[in-house]
Amino acid sequence: MTTTLQGRTVAVTGASRGIGLSIVELLAAEGAQVVAGARDIAGVPEMAGVQFMTLDVTDESSVRAFAEAATQAGADALVNNAGVGSFMPVEEITPAEYRRIMDTNVLGVILTSGAFVPHFRTLQRSTVVNVTSDVSARTFARGGLYTASKYAARAITQALAYEGHEYGLRVSEIRSGNVDTFFNDTQQGTPEKAEWLKPEDIAQAVLYALSAPAHVRIDEILLHPTWQPVAF
Template identity: 45%
Template sequence: MTDLTDQVAIVTGASRGIGRAVALLLALQGAKVVAVSRSEAELAELTCKTKGLSIVADVSDELDAQHVIAETLRNFGRLDMLICNAGVGSFNQLEDFASAEWDRIFDTNVKGTFLMCKAAVPHFKERKKGHIVGITSDVAKRTFPHGTVYGASKFAQDALLASLRKEVRPHGIKVTTIYPGLVDTHFNDTTPGSPEAEKTHLRPSDIAQAVRYVLEAPAHVVVDELMLHPFTQEW
């Protein structure tokens, strides 16, 4: 089993929901967590708990992505794990989607993953080790009405990670894709914690435990893909 003590891990979208749960759990395991988000206030509160590093950044901005990696290396001297969790979404009929909403969703979900991986991979290649975890969605494997734009972004993100997995494996780098089903978070401007969601949704801590599981796999093991659903969700 891989010991996470003193491992340096970047978590994007860390201020809320899944990202926050991942950052807190990794810190609890002894990892040095670099929490990344656009929300400065929420990051500051999180960093008080993780005792790590917080960086306010927009993952869809190439200079910001490069800055995150550079600051991580400046503070810790290396990077071991990159958890690409930042994501946004909305749902509507195709003809009612504004092109700006397409850009917003694709910029975060696809471009953000691309830019963070692009900035991190050269360091991983130099060290001949590293682990990238992309948290996508089960809709990367299925379609549904009103999910045209969000679903398309998740299919694209999934393809990016799957191709990257084959590209970097010869360099000793692992790539894992996690596909959560319904999770009780602030996603799509909802408020978590409702009695109904507690019965029908996963908790962010469930996804955090999945991230921990794949990161702690022995060096000779890679979990390529992992899908999680609440028991009440049909698949």
């Protein structure tokens, strides 16, 4: 039986657990070959068609090695999912914390996307999907640094979409509300997260963006749990 992504190869960052691992599992189940990168890949499950690699999206040499492996495998799509959180008043933000958040959430998207673009230019059709957050267009108290990083990731996503028009690159942003993961050093599956989105919900949105017909570009997908107030 032919599956949705049969014959496709997709690179995924931040792939060792939570949303990233769910994305990898779904894409592999849909027939894609997946090159999956994360800082810590110890204990990741073995899956047919999936190659896990150690990847630090803030390190240029690590990103280059990841991109080289993925492009040699024939990657026609990249999912930027790696990200970290930080929540504190503006007055408490230190230069070190700024760099930690911005280096992963912003520089990581720049370095990884940039490493794949030369290869994508040689293809007639390619896709980048950036998993950001619903706070890429809003903010809140104690969220200045984190939301600034997501605003920046949104800007990069949209700029790359304009740049990619000339060589058939489609760029999508997946913006989610609360998701039941290990985000910000919390536990997955706790009672207060029972009605939150699941990692599988985000993975389905990524699959939709990757599998859209050639004449369709998915600019963004915004998802919230049913209970969460709508915020655009």
